Amino acid sequence: MVDPFDFLARYGTLIALALLIIFNIAFTRNFATMQTLNVNLTQVCTIVIVAVGMTLVIGTGGIDLSVGSLMAISGALAPMIFLGKIVPIDNIYLAVAVAMLASILVAGLFGLFNGWLVAHYRIQPIVATLVLFIAGRGIAQVMTNGNLQTFRVPEFQFIGLGRVFGIPFQVILMAAIVLVAYYVLKRTVFGRQIIAIGGNERAAELSGVAVSKVKLIVYAVSGLCAGVAGLIVIAINSSSDANLVGLGMELDAIAAVAVGGTFLSGGKATIIGTLLGAMTIQLVRYTLLANGVPDAAALVVKAAIIVLAVWIQQQGRQA
Template structure:
């Protein structure tokens, strides 16, 4: 058997099962060497963190499937998270608590979706490179959030809103169930709808999709809107978990986690694939890598390097696949 054939077989195994193998290794290592890993409290904390990353990573997967990228997801999280407490603690929210709470959930998501619309129009109509188009909101979005809050930490007590981040269903964190529900919906969209069919076609060959009469622009805009909408949900979850909104920290470096999770989960940077449940797998691996390093006394800066290495390895496997 030739060396090239063996290498190709190894790459195939790594591509198809590498994520699951990495997850098993992380789980076994932590079960043996990391104190308190098997406690329920640790499980709840990790599920909460995985859910937030996974929700953003699923949106990022859709954008990557079109051959794009979205660097603004963390800033959109900060913006949505900053708006919610301002709304339900305002005079209107205090006088009409039910309407204020509804507005605190809905208006930030509308604002997040508008951010996605801005990104999508920049990319699909003005033909701005995705990394440049989304860099605009990456820079300005968090600034807008800090202006709205005057740069101050917003603390609050609102059990109904906090349930989004601290509630439990069947003993497990609510946001975990929410992430799973969103994954099922997006999986159906990708695999069963015309939108999903064109989404993958655009990433596979945008010119061919355009020549075939496909709604290329609207589908690309839709991918960015969905990504931003999901980022808004993640931003609200973070605020609900902490009962506080910190525009300087909410979603900080989430773009790195989301891209890493999407790529590790099987999304191809050149587009054409949208493995929604793979994004959840990738998010779980990213979170466990971070947890493993921190729980064993490794600095957070090293965790950032580890994420970068994970992305590099995933990209290497993708490049090797094309050769």
Template sequence: MTDRIQPPPAQRARAALSGIYLKFLSRNGGLVALVVLLLINVAITPNFLQMQTLFVNISQVATIAIVAVGMTLVIATAGIDLSVGAVMAVAGALAPLIFLSDFAQANPTLGLTAAIVVPILVALLCGLFNGVLVAYLGVQPIIATLIFFISGRGIAQVLTNGNLQTFTHPGFSYLGTGKILGLPFQGWLVVAIALVAWLMVNRTMYGRRILAVGGNEKAARLTGTPVRRVKIGVYVISAGLSGLAGLIVVAINSASDAARIGVLMELDAIAAAVVGGTLLMGGKAPIFGAILGAVIIQLVKYTLLANGVADEVALIAKAGIIVLAVYVQQGRKE
């Protein structure tokens, strides 16, 4: 039996360095991509370092990040939620209807409360609908959420008769235009949501159950994990966060357009989650990674648009980012 011929030392050294390099990229690819995007924008994008540009990007990325947190939890159970944009549209349609009602006009404080609470409660019910289809009826997540993806926006347009709903209310507008310590309120809200979600995933029994269900559902059942309740919970959380994101969009614009709110948000949220390191087969929920992914998705879009590239090209770029992120994930498993 002959010994295997060993490659020359120089070749082994190059192979070792290549392995270290690829391992570093697989673990820190998001940060590397963010740094590269920032450097590119500093070099070629006019006025990128101005505070106004920062505020614009925080406002735009906040809704993606909020929805991406919920999407990350769903994907962590080996599911998917295609209904997030439609849920945003439904919540966004309800808010002005409540504000413009006689009840809200006669009771401004209660009207403000109702315009925030009721749409989010309805969003939670939408998530419950998705969760029941998945957990109790055994419908595949992509089909279950596709149902509301199709019907939800139609519901929103029926609620508004297809009309643009405009209104102004200082208290409600604070969701979209308020500032704390000079930074947009939405940015602080993203930080708070991400922190709560991270603590839930890493410090609570429910969080461990989410990862267990996504990692090995059969094993989770054998250990007594209430798989159905866990699945319903993540879809409810995802929908609730989507409803909140819809309210933020309405607050920024002081108007609700059911045909436009949340359009393609499912693409952005999935892309942010995957770029942030969420495994599509489940079992992992990197919450802050999803926030990083959302920032990258927004910066890609901003970089292209600020330099005169058509929005259609930005969509292609997002798709390319997803493909690249999935490829990197495959490399991590090898």
């Protein structure tokens, strides 16, 4: 006999997403259009990208509260480089390439710092990443003196506004990151080590898994993903505001991971589930707003969905 909680833990997100789509086709005006599809896809891309890194971290039994602040750092650094505020670079393509690479790597290094605190000093992940959650945005504000950086640089903004054969480039980038992460988690030894550490860290260590190394890598990857997401956000907005870029993103990413079926206690991680979780949360918000429900109420509904998802996970594990 199939346990209902186990069934919901496995397929609940997919069912919820399907029901939302059916509801909107039936009752939401102009839902079944390419414009609506593009709006929802582009709004969910940054959440998915950050949530992919978060999935790997949570898979080890950790958490990363710093992703929003790392987005702010990445978003603050890139314009400083391609606008020549640090070192003038005459070739705009070279300037953009350096800006992107440097910003993403810096975010990755900050992620590595999180991993270092967790792996080598055995600080609780929620405490270790809280350091950059607080200080990271302050670093971004100091970098820009608290000023808004505006720009019109199509060569850079392609990452957020460009299209390839009519498909938003950020959607293509999101899909590539999801596919790579899915392959790593499902088909590689490293992916199995992530799950082993989250399931029983001591047993994984005794079986020869380099626990510290794996933790360093997953937190670094989380930082890299946040760096990419930060670039997309500022590219879309044609500006970088250290006060707002990535604000609240850590909560959206954790919500996507939880709703998608990854155990917040570690030991199970699903990249496809995270993708579906992010899409479900985005579509819930869109559905409520499109039908006249205030955004504040949408936040309450999002919180209720997270609580329900975690409760179903717990019931499924106890079954």
